[in-house]
Amino acid sequence: MTEMTRPLGPTSANSWQVRPGAVDLRRPVRPPVPLELAALPERLTLDLARTALVVVDMQNDFCHPDGWLASIGVDVTPARAPIAVLAELTAALRAHQVPIIWLNWGNRPDRANLPPNVLHVYDPAAEGRGIGSPLPTNGAPVLQSGSWAAAVVDELTPAEADIRVDKYRMSGFFDTPLDSVLRGLRVDTVLFGGVNADQCVLATLTDAACLGYDVVMIEDAVATTSPEFCMAATVYNVRQCFGFTVAAAELLIAMPSSTPADLRIEHGPA
Template sequence: MSRDAVDLRRPVLEPRPVEVAALPQQLTLDLSRTAVVAVDLQNDFCHPDGWLASIGVDVSGAAGPIGALAATLPALRAAGVPVVWVTWGNRPDRANLPPGVRHVYDPDGASTGIGDPLPGGSHVLELGSWSAGLVDELVPEPADLQVAKYRMSGFPDTPLDSVLRNLRVDTLLFAGVNTDQCVLATLTDAANLGYDVVLVEDLCGTTSPDFCTAATLYNVRQCFGFTTTSAELLAGLHP
């Protein structure tokens, strides 16, 4: 770019195909056009002092994929795959949340809902707070990107789509919690926007009953895309 001219050409991305075992069929992925989308791996959902645990939810299922993701990300980063952290982080005044969303998380109007204080002093899912922060075991690298969301899906009312398109990716590897809720909602919107979607089973977790995960995996394979595991991804990177 100069005072007199602007070059609008994008870099030409050299294809980097890898073969990955998946369901319902084996995949060929282009690593140069692939990103990891990691959803809601934050304290309020996964930590024993977070919001869900404070209202009596067993968060062990949400914390389950943390170790596997921490072990998998270095190899994906080394292969040049961008990592995008999508976490629920609301405005402190909750001005962009419609009544229906606020009701879902405080149905009787007298419980601990979005934006309410927790015993440790943080506020539920508030942007910039400990509650909305990633768990300690997952440390973003400087090149990683972070996007705050305000709904089950990471796409409405956020820059996620713009970020991904500027990365020039069209295949998304999904990790995070909850498998059957925010991960599925974000994956579904991604598929509807034209991205190719792959849910990495052991990098996702949920506090819901097991049948919810089974239904999610069925629907992803049947209607939206593919499922694989971190072991199969790593095997594809290092055949």
């Protein structure tokens, strides 16, 4: 009797087929799901079957009225603007088995991997108002992994199958598993949403492009608390140097009405 063959891998997109005494290294072939989009600077066709959405820093410290930015006098209203767009977009992408990665700033409690230059940006006079300091509203440690401060805002509750990655710099690739997670998912194209568009989103998107990913920033799914010219410069640089921009509505309209069962990807938390 032939031994049963079983999949072995973190996802169905990145798995071997094994049985006692034999291993098949061929990964499953997923039929492409092309989406044609009215993007800028040019029309764009992407393969939804090889795409992931990375949502950057939509967390309490940056987007909640009781979070860290608000506590130091920043108006977080602009940072909350992408919430409704991302809520609709993540639901639609999940229905098509597109991985959703929540990339949040979440430091170690001991801050052992943070150099002084990173700490200085957020606490230039070393007054205890930066990374790891307790929030005046609820005592949560600023930008610390596992804390309320680093949690995704309530309106964007991640699904169980979504993937979470902590980051420790403006870029989500430095000193994190983000690259290996994306490669494990067999992703070519990365969609970007989140805050701040001109800082952590742009830094992560730039590194993604330099690593060889196709990058697409969803214009109404990103925002910044910086001055308007910073957003204008970010959009210009993404289109000019790194990839493409698109409106969320274009993605939603272009998605097929159903997803064949053989396109489904099983994935879990990183």
